[in-house]
Amino acid sequence: MPVSSEKGRGSDSREGFDRHYAAVLGDPIQHSLSPVLHDNGFRAAGLENWSYERIRCPKGELEKTINSLGPEYEGFSVTMPGKFEALDFADEVTERAKLIGSANTLVKKPSAGADEPSRGSVSGSTQWRADNTDGEGVVGAVRELLTAKTSSSSGNDSDATMVTNAVIVGNGGTARPALWALAQLGCRNVTVVVRSSRAEQLRPLAEELGVDFSWTLFERSEKACANVDVLVSTVPSAAAEPYAELLAKASAVCDVIYSPWPTPLISHCLAVGTPCVGGTTMLFYQSLSQFEQFTGHQAPQAAMRQALEKASGVPVGVLDAPGSAS
Secondary structure, rough: OOOOOOOOOOHHHHHOOOOOOEEEEOOOOOOOHHHHHHHHHHHHHOOOOOOEEEEOHHHHHHHHHHOOOOEEEEEEEOOOHHHHHHHHHOOEEEEHHHHOEEEEEEEOOOOOOOOOOOOOOOOOOOEEEEEHHHHHHHHHHHHHHHHHHHHHHHHHHHOOOOOOOEEEEOOOHHHHHHHHHHHHOOEEEEEEOOOHHHHHHHHHHHHOOOEEEEEEEHHOOOOHHHOEEEEOOOOEEEHHHHHHHHHHHOOOOEEEOOOOOOHHHHHHHHHHHOOEEOOOOOOOHHHHHHHHHHHOOOOOHHHHHHHHHHHOOOOOOOOOOOHOOO
């Protein structure tokens, strides 16, 4: 993956504890499949003294929540509404998290010295590094799509995962890592489909990434969608549903949502034969770097993938058959 320097070993602070914990923080949180991925990953990697939890963390309470937990917690996956708080909370921020403007990963750093107080801990003894692996999730999902698409058309595999033109649906928190991801895949033209001119908030990031940027309204998006290599939808199911027919005109579709399942956009893609991947594929790929940063061990990809597919009932990868959405 690009920005390989973001993947660090877990902190030395793990030593000396009988149990080690990681958790996903968010609200709502009960739907999260992250425990399936990480707990099965721990077992497959032989990390029997590791566990992964769901912890409800309402907006504005991330610092309070983390500081209420013990020193055995080594890292956190952060979902909404805490991704912006996580960036502000951390003592250190990776370059890609800083660029994207939010963080979905917090990893404990080695204990700070007495003369290095932490602003991320009441006790002053714990410091945290923030990263954003959501972009890795989108890169992995789009690669699955384009590799399968190229193979089915007997194309040139060397260009299988390159993107020239893309559409991003939405301009919320996930749109930024999606834009970062598309830039890593070589994309130089992105159109954002939105409800209003608030899409302009993404222009500075696009310019920094060297991506030509434009935006259009949902009801005018047919031409943009029909002429792109891939469309990445980052909006809730209900927002995409009225425009599913237009959005499914793209050559390939990545919908980052996995609950509720199937999304209306994925259902329409399957009905008309548009190659597509769902949110579990993005979730799988973004979890791998998190696992490695938490534990310092290589993620057991096969075991994690199998566990996620079993728990969700949805394949990780391209959903190109009608039964894939059931």
